[in-house]
Amino acid sequence: MQTPDLSPDPSNPTPRSVAVLAGGIGGARFIRGLLHYLAVSEPGTEVTVIANTGDDIRLFGLQICPDLDSIMYTLGGGISEERGWGREGETFTIKDELAAYGAPPTWFGLGDRDTATHLVRTQMLSAGYPLSAVTEALCARWQPGVRLIPMSDDRVETHVVIDADEPGTKQAIHFQEWWIRHRAAVHAHEFVLIGAEDAKPAPGVIDAIRNADIVLLPPSNPVVSIGTILQIPGIREALRQTSAPVVGLSPIVGGAPVRGMADACLEAIGVATSAEAVARHYGARVASVPAGADGGGILDGWLVHDDTDSAAIANLTPLGITTRAVPLLMTDVDATAQMASAAMDLAREIMAART
Amino acid sequence: MQTPDLSPDPSNPTPRSVAVLAGGIGGARFIRGLLHYLAVSEPGTEVTVIANTGDDIRLFGLQICPDLDSIMYTLGGGISEERGWGREGETFTIKDELAAYGAPPTWFGLGDRDTATHLVRTQMLSAGYPLSAVTEALCARWQPGVRLIPMSDDRVETHVVIDADEPGTKQAIHFQEWWIRHRAAVHAHEFVLIGAEDAKPAPGVIDAIRNADIVLLPPSNPVVSIGTILQIPGIREALRQTSAPVVGLSPIVGGAPVRGMADACLEAIGVATSAEAVARHYGARVASVPAGADGGGILDGWLVHDDTDSAAIANLTPLGITTRAVPLLMTDVDATAQMASAAMDLAREIMAART
Numbered sequence: 001m002q003t004p005d006l007s008p009d010p011s012n013p014t015p016r017s018v019a020v021l022a023g024g025i026g027g028a029r030f031i032r033g034l035l036h037y038l039a040v041s042e043p044g045t046e047v048t049v050i051a052n053t054g055d056d057i058r059l060f061g062l063q064i065c066p067d068l069d070s071i072m073y074t075l076g077g078g079i080s081e082e083r084g085w086g087r088e089g090e091t092f093t094i095k096d097e098l099a100a101y102g103a104p105p106t107w108f109g110l111g112d113r114d115t116a117t118h119l120v121r122t123q124m125l126s127a128g129y130p131l132s133a134v135t136e137a138l139c140a141r142w143q144p145g146v147r148l149i150p151m152s153d154d155r156v157e158t159h160v161v162i163d164a165d166e167p168g169t170k171q172a173i174h175f176q177e178w179w180i181r182h183r184a185a186v187h188a189h190e191f192v193l194i195g196a197e198d199a200k201p202a203p204g205v206i207d208a209i210r211n212a213d214i215v216l217l218p219p220s221n222p223v224v225s226i227g228t229i230l231q232i233p234g235i236r237e238a239l240r241q242t243s244a245p246v247v248g249l250s251p252i253v254g255g256a257p258v259r260g261m262a263d264a265c266l267e268a269i270g271v272a273t274s275a276e277a278v279a280r281h282y283g284a285r286v287a288s289v290p291a292g293a294d295g296g297g298i299l300d301g302w303l304v305h306d307d308t309d310s311a312a313i314a315n316l317t318p319l320g321i322t323t324r325a326v327p328l329l330m331t332d333v334d335a336t337a338q339m340a341s342a343a344m345d346l347a348r349e350i351m352a353a354r355t
Numbered sequence: 356m357q358t359p360d361l362s363p364d365p366s367n368p369t370p371r372s373v374a375v376l377a378g379g380i381g382g383a384r385f386i387r388g389l390l391h392y393l394a395v396s397e398p399g400t401e402v403t404v405i406a407n408t409g410d411d412i413r414l415f416g417l418q419i420c421p422d423l424d425s426i427m428y429t430l431g432g433g434i435s436e437e438r439g440w441g442r443e444g445e446t447f448t449i450k451d452e453l454a455a456y457g458a459p460p461t462w463f464g465l466g467d468r469d470t471a472t473h474l475v476r477t478q479m480l481s482a483g484y485p486l487s488a489v490t491e492a493l494c495a496r497w498q499p500g501v502r503l504i505p506m507s508d509d510r511v512e513t514h515v516v517i518d519a520d521e522p523g524t525k526q527a528i529h530f531q532e533w534w535i536r537h538r539a540a541v542h543a544h545e546f547v548l549i550g551a552e553d554a555k556p557a558p559g560v561i562d563a564i565r566n567a568d569i570v571l572l573p574p575s576n577p578v579v580s581i582g583t584i585l586q587i588p589g590i591r592e593a594l595r596q597t598s599a600p601v602v603g604l605s606p607i608v609g610g611a612p613v614r615g616m617a618d619a620c621l622e623a624i625g626v627a628t629s630a631e632a633v634a635r636h637y638g639a640r641v642a643s644v645p646a647g648a649d650g651g652g653i654l655d656g657w658l659v660h661d662d663t664d665s666a667a668i669a670n671l672t673p674l675g676i677t678t679r680a681v682p683l684l685m686t687d688v689d690a691t692a693q694m695a696s697a698a699m700d701l702a703r704e705i706m707a708a709r710t
Contacts, residue, residue: 061416061478093446097471101496103478112467116452123416123458141456 017046018344019212019244020146021235023225024055024067025084026251026259026330028074030218033336034343035075035145041341047146048208050235052220053131054151054158054193054228057176059108060098062118063125066176067225068135068150069117076142084259087113107181132202149208151229154199158224160268161190175224184261188268191224196231201238209238214347216340217248217299219258219328222278223265230298239298240285245350247301247343248282250275253328254308275304276312284320301346303328303339322350372401373699374567374599375501376590378580379410379422380439381606381614381685383429385573388691389698390430390500396696402501403563405590407575408486409506409513409548409583412531414463415453417473418480421531422580423490423505424472431497439614442468462536487557504563506584509554513579515623516545530579539616543623546579551586556593564593569702571695572603572654574613574683577633578620585653594653595640600705602656602698603637605630608683609663630659631667634676641675656701658683658694677705 018038020031031049038045052067066085073079073087080088090111099106117138124134130153139148158175163186170189178184209215220226226248230236239246251262252275263273271281283297299321304312306325316323326342329335373393375386386404393400407422421440428434428442435443445466454461472493479489485508494503513530518541525544533539564570575581581603585591594601606617607630618628626636638652654676659667661680671678681697684690 060474061481062474091446091448091467093448093467094471094474097468098474101471101475101493103471103475112446112448113452115470116449116456116458119415119417119449119453120456120458126416138456 016044017048017208017212017214019208019215020047020049020218021052021151021215021220021226021229022049022067022071022218023052023220024070025074027051027067027218027220027225028071028079029084029330029336030216030220030249030340031071031146032074033330033333033338034216034340036333037337037340037344040337042344048204048212049144049146049148050151050205050208050229051148052151052225052228054156054224054231055175055179056155056157057108057174059105059110060103061122062110062115063122064108064110064118065121065131065135065150068148069114071146071148072135072139072142072144075144075146075148076139078142085109086111090114105177105181108176109180130202132204147204147208149204150202151205151235152199152232153202154195156193156195156199156228156232158228159192159194160188161192162186162188179261184264188264191227191265191268193228193231197233199232201232201234205232206234206238209235209242209244212242212244214344215239215242215244215246216343216347217246217282219249219251219330221257221260221262221265222251222281223262223269223271226282227269230295236295236298240296245300245347246285246298247303247347247350248279248299249303249328249339249343250278250305250309252278252309253305258329274312275302275309276315279304279312279316279321279323280319286320300350301343303343303346305329322346322353371399372403372563372567372569374563374570375402375404375573376407376506376570376575376581376584377404377422377426377573378407378575379425380429382406382422382573382575382580383426383434384439384685384691385571385575385604385695386426386501387429388685388688388693389571389695391688392692392695392699395692397699403559403567404501404503405506405560405563405584406503407506407580407583409511409579409586410530410534411510411512412463412529414460414465415458416477417465417470418477419465419473420476420486420490420505423503424469426501426503427490427494427497427499430499430501430503431494433497440464441466445469460532460536463531464535485557487559502559502563504559505557506560506590507554507587508557509550511548511550511554511583511587513583514547514549515543516547517541517543534579534616539619543619546582546620546623548583548586552588554587556587556589560587561589561593564590564597564599567597567599569699570594570597570599570601571698571702572601572637574604574606574685576612576615576617576620577606577636578617578624578626581637582624585650591650591653595651600655600702601640601653602658602702602705603634603654604658604683604694604698605633605660605664607633607664608660613684629667630657630664631670634659634667634671634678635674639675655705656698658698658701660684677701677708
């Protein structure tokens, strides 16, 4: 086992650009650790974050982008550390008022501070600006320290197929309703990314992957966060073709998600809740190995939690996924920076092995 | 001088329906007093309020209807008594957040509670419901005790022509910008109700005036509240043709507006700031008297503040506007109920004189 520290290996080249595919809370926290590591050890490295927008939902006429906001607030110092989502010092006056009007739905935690973000976004979208330009405008306030890009400017939405009330029939509900209202406790038959076929990657997404020195997959949800990003036509291909090593971090530790309800999502797509199964699902990038997921694998390297998941090393490495075991609990920024350091080291190791 | 009390004259018929044309704060307070009077003395009387929507403005993507909301909140018990507008216990988190994003304008007092109302309204409008239906839906919560109808379902907006920066040129700004940002202190050349020509009265407006037993004009702004309502094609004609007596209450007491900045509005249209001049501007309904305003006069009766404005009685009555002087300061609900009582008495007196 490799014990990562915050100093890069001087024998390896220093990357100048890192691309990260990310979901919401877990992705945001990982990137915060990554930035902490880079600021100390590799200053000047540019980070581009390609964020999942499949969770986006229009409620009360507001276009809400939970993952973009989680990343923006977390990196900009505005996140509620306690909840992990939404704004610090948030109030819920509007939510209560909407309930008093009987305006559905009542299960969504619409914060007052958050609403201002949604208002600015919705107004700019209505004026014709693409989501990527809107996100850039919002980031002018938050200064997240990364270039934050939605995976697509096209509106796509993850819906979840569940049993309907009438026996033998099914219905689709928005991911947020399944996630928040039902707490992912209703059996999901399938996730459908509505609008995916016709969606294009947002400007800069493909270039960020192509031109990156390293691509990282944080311990985000492999199904409804990273998996959703991979459904935008062109993104998986870019990941398979980039010269940068692609290194992921397992969101599953000891057979359970570190946070969130990734197990329910994995179950729906028939993937076991284990660090090894998630890596197999992502698949190895090497062409000689059958694709672990539709369209070909994307991983060069994989980090699993040490002790609990070290057995994956021997199983995955022969498949072409160089696997290491390190502590993967994002207990604080320093611990997370150590994880980022380990991911960067593994990427450099993979690069060095190629030459 | 007639001293009103809260008991109706038993020799006069009890009206069953009252129509009120109203602006925001002043109109709302008058109607609250009217309802108080009716509940005590003439229970069962139905009140229809036709509200000005020329103040409406779309800000931050929200459709804001200040006068409808002032009436709804005042009659529904949700108004801030201290400010006179907006919600009791209001907070301004969103306003601060929008300012932090640099989203203009910053001069509008967008409250958090209020925003929920705007969100419900905007969402319903976007879904295709007319403003009158939206207002009815919002009133299902507030139970204002009146039928509240916007003057029109069509979007009309009062703009104010002011001097532009370049000498000799003019520009038009939204009424709210003139009223709130400039506090009506910038000289207004003209008020233009954009969209007025093509606007139709909302469903129920003309019938409410036609079928009313009494029509009341509260001490609302005669230019940008009542005057705006009169610009919707068909409303002035309905007022001139209804069999109900039309009785107004002067918003000017002793040469100054009781509240608000009606003097600046009157100055712009060349009308003196006096109780008598406002009545002459409204004009007498009797056909034999030349119209005081474009399209013909609308008043049968007029209440002025006693002592300060009693001289108007002798000047206006010969014109066909039966004028009485009573206390016209809405210091509390009881005082306002007395004003409403006096207006109802005057209406009955006018009805009785006809037969």
